[in-house]
Amino acid sequence: MVAYRTRLDTTTNWTVVTSAGLITFSLGNAAVPHYVLLMAMFLILLFLVIEARRYRFYELIRQRVRLLEAGFYAEVLGKESMDWITPLHQSLLHPRLPISLLQALAVRLRNAYLGILLMVYLTWGLKHYLLGKSLLDSARIGVLPGWAVLSLLALIFLVLLGLAVFHSVPEED
Template sequence: MTDIPPDFDPESPEEREIAGEAATDRSDFLSLMGHSYRGELSRMSAWRTRIDRTTNWAVVVTATLLTWAFSADSRPHYILLIGMAMVMIFLWIEVRRYRVYDIWRSRLRLLEENVFANALDPDGAVQSNWRELLSEDLREPTIKISGFEATSRRLRRVYFPLISVLVGAWAVRLTVFGSFTSLVRAATVGALPGVAVLLGVGVFYGSVLLLTFWPHGRQAKGELQSEPDVEQWK
């Protein structure tokens, strides 16, 4: 451990603004950017792991409920409805994690586009004010992707297929093990009439379908996609 000089004063102007000297020294600045990149990459990887963990929970719960629901004809069909609710809770958790994860990912893309890519092929920085953008975001971190876009993206990537499987399995469960003479009677849950259950599931699935595929402007910056990204980080 380095000994601190007895006359060291962290409040002095020289010590307080010492990092500012790196702005005028290229070697110090590039070294600082390298350390910054590794730090942001570590943060992004940690949040990426959190997202994957939530996805794993949703997949395991879905598989478990499907296995249990079809293991015997006496199993209640509404266990699959409970599974839909649990998957939506996992989606809500994952959307929150995804929006935080995007903070670190967007910083990495800013460095990759304007520092590392330009070092490999000096064709000019993509954003001339990238240093100002990064400085502002370090001082006042902001979430750059809306809740609507994050929800839509996680639905398309993971949760819409899971919900579709549960809805399809629920429909099969009603028709195979339920009453063939009355689908409405088979869908009844306790005192809740079958019509209300069927209508509720229909509205729920329709809302999920709309949220998943509703066209909207892209706000997330620099993520892999099939079409060119015309949006810039604002």
């Protein structure tokens, strides 16, 4: 459990360090273009997918440890316990990840990534405010107009927010 938990924490740490570094780099120099923060957003999304995949395996290991706790330790203490050997044996022979990728994304978004993304979004808005131009003019990237960039960013955030808020997550044991 500790090893799997550490893997999750490592990915979250990568996300925080990358975000903080790119925010500092972007705000530290007015000549740095705003799309550096967009690259930070997409790196965060990449780390989110990596962490969601890791979280699915963490949940599998957590279930196995829970079976051991509920069964083995109860028997050692002289209590009646459920049949825990068969489910554990099946889990070891035929591992099945207990949650879907969407459920894992929802959990990780709620626990860490929405806050990090919100911070980068707010910094992106601050960068435009500091430029002193209208948001539609300053949000332009190459031939892509500002309204398209804003629409895409709003759509991405709303989809992620909807996933985090409305997607069901399995109950803890």
